[in-house]
Amino acid sequence: MNDTVDKLVVFLAKRDGIDKLVKTFQYVSKLVNWQVEATHPDLATRFKQWEVATGLSRKAFRTGRFLTGFNALRRNPGSTPGFKLLAVLANSGEMVYFFFDHLLWLARIGTLDAKLAKRMSFVSAFGEAFGYVFFIVWDLIMMKQGVQAERELLVMALKQEGSKETKEMIRKIRGDRVMRVMAVAANVADLIIALAEIEPNPLCNHPLSLGVSGLVSAWAGWYRNWPS
Numbered sequence: 001m002n003d004t005v006d007k008l009v010v011f012l013a014k015r016d017g018i019d020k021l022v023k024t025f026q027y028v029s030k031l032v033n034w035q036v037e038a039t040h041p042d043l044a045t046r047f048k049q050w051e052v053a054t055g056l057s058r059k060a061f062r063t064g065r066f067l068t069g070f071n072a073l074r075r076n077p078g079s080t081p082g083f084k085l086l087a088v089l090a091n092s093g094e095m096v097y098f099f100f101d102h103l104l105w106l107a108r109i110g111t112l113d114a115k116l117a118k119r120m121s122f123v124s125a126f127g128e129a130f131g132y133v134f135f136i137v138w139d140l141i142m143m144k145q146g147v148q149a150e151r152e153l154l155v156m157a158l159k160q161e162g163s164k165e166t167k168e169m170i171r172k173i174r175g176d177r178v179m180r181v182m183a184v185a186a187n188v189a190d191l192i193i194a195l196a197e198i199e200p201n202p203l204c205n206h207p208l209s210l211g212v213s214g215l216v217s218a219w220a221g222w223y224r225n226w227p228s
Helices: 002-013 015-036 041-061 065-075 081-108 114-159 164-198 207-225
Strands: none
Touching: 002 015, 015 041, 015 207, 041 081, 065 081, 081 114, 114 164, 164 207
16 A cells, blocks of 8 residues: 555656646546536536646646657667657657647637637647657557567577576566557557547547547556556
8 A cells, every 4th residue: 555655656746647647637527528518517517617727737737848859869869760760750740749739828828819729739739640650650660579579589488498587588578568558559549639639520529539538548648657
């Protein structure tokens, strides 16, 4: 119990940890609002206000987040020309997303002209979708390479009668694969949310689709950021 509490404290001390918690509030309130809108309009209004408030607070809390793309490229630009290109495209899209998301927040709270909100939202969503496509491709390639490496190590483990070093390498590859599956799940979910803004359609824009996608993204991110 104490260990769980300690991990929760560490998790909530991270900016990403707080963001995933507030994101959970945002999309749970969206789903509740959709569920009770017809039967309890007063309650639905309260949850709608909660959804809007948490969405705006997340935007404020992410101020300056677009700079993390520069740091990601500086620290891990990719080991091959192909991966370097993927890293540039993915992080560039994410930087556009966060930068225009800051401007969207300013328009929503009235600091900038409110008429700019729709345009800022579109550009932000387009950058988000663009970047996440390449993040997904990156993780899928890395998972494929991990599976190949694991097969080779399993053969080596059989020949070496269970080498501790080989088993540890296999364990790390499997752990990395779980994290990448979580990343792909989160990015696909966020891609659906972005597509709902870029090209509104009945499937992506349905409250259930948006709510479930938001929670998948939040909880996958929660898992990835939870202290080991």
